[in-house]
Amino acid sequence: MTWNLWWQFGPWRERQGAILATIRQEQPDIVCLQEVFEQEGGLNQAAWIAEELGLYVVHTEGPWYDGISFGNAILSRWPLISSQEHRLPQVDGLPGHRRAITAEIDTPYGRWWVVSTHLDHKFDASATRLGQCEALCSIVDSLRRDPENESPVLMAGDFNAVPDSDEIRMLTGRKEPAIAGLVFTDAWEVAGEGDGFTWRRDNPYIAETTWPNRRLDYVFVSWPRPKPMGNPVRAWLAGCEAVDGVQPSDHAALVVDLQMISL
Numbered sequence: 001m002t003w004n005l006w007w008q009f010g011p012w013r014e015r016q017g018a019i020l021a022t023i024r025q026e027q028p029d030i031v032c033l034q035e036v037f038e039q040e041g042g043l044n045q046a047a048w049i050a051e052e053l054g055l056y057v058v059h060t061e062g063p064w065y066d067g068i069s070f071g072n073a074i075l076s077r078w079p080l081i082s083s084q085e086h087r088l089p090q091v092d093g094l095p096g097h098r099r100a101i102t103a104e105i106d107t108p109y110g111r112w113w114v115v116s117t118h119l120d121h122k123f124d125a126s127a128t129r130l131g132q133c134e135a136l137c138s139i140v141d142s143l144r145r146d147p148e149n150e151s152p153v154l155m156a157g158d159f160n161a162v163p164d165s166d167e168i169r170m171l172t173g174r175k176e177p178a179i180a181g182l183v184f185t186d187a188w189e190v191a192g193e194g195d196g197f198t199w200r201r202d203n204p205y206i207a208e209t210t211w212p213n214r215r216l217d218y219v220f221v222s223w224p225r226p227k228p229m230g231n232p233v234r235a236w237l238a239g240c241e242a243v244d245g246v247q248p249s250d251h252a253a254l255v256v257d258l259q260m261i262s263l
Helices: 012-026 045-053 126-143 167-169 187-190
Strands: 002-004 030-036 056-059 069-075 082-087 095-107 109-119 153-158 183-186 215-225 232-238 254-256
Touching: 002 153, 002 215, 012 045, 012 095, 012 232, 030 045, 030 109, 030 153, 030 187, 045 069, 056 082, 056 095, 069 082, 069 095, 069 109, 082 126, 095 126, 109 126, 126 153, 126 167, 126 232, 167 183, 183 187, 187 215, 187 232, 187 254, 215 232
Parallel strands: 002 030, 109 153
Antiparallel strands: 002 254, 030 069, 056 069, 082 095, 095 109, 153 215, 183 215, 232 254
16 A cells, blocks of 8 residues: 655644544555654654554654654564665755655565655656656665566655656656666556546545646556566555545555465
């Protein structure tokens, strides 16, 4: 599952119960979260969700705005072996405030690397996102040892880019890849039904936005990989409806069932 939780925007206190209820209902084994917050001396949102659901957790340590962090997290039903935080580049190549976090997870099906990330949001920032995707490819490539025979890398998050953008086309092999021999399967494209919009005009929080309906959130699986390990089996949206009268987030969550073993 991947979900942008909309930081402390809108009625954020009221939204916490709706967020927790939605994740609990889906019962994901692995959760990638974006726009999670930690208050200095106060609530750590990712840690709270993990404690409530009995999951392991790791999260980024920044950036911080007036004593509140704005980050990404990975939650897992299975133990986390190691993790690392990475700063993604700005358009000039210098480290920016956007981040990715990686975690190696000790699943019953072997060790799987997972990446949770969140790219630049500006409508006209395709060049920035392209550089950030190139950096992500370098990160994923560094995690792979024997891609033809070992578990693939899962990469999920809010990419703030539509499927036919240059940055997503590079990841999915529709244009020259950033790393030779590394592209990604887009889970929704394989196993989802319908448009898969995660930025939806029927969400009351974005009723006045200028952006159209868009598919911005993805679960990617690295390729090559052992067949059929990592193949998407089913993909669907969650968090589209209010819970007890409260809309959980400005994004819908994306949930995916993956084939975890090689037959």
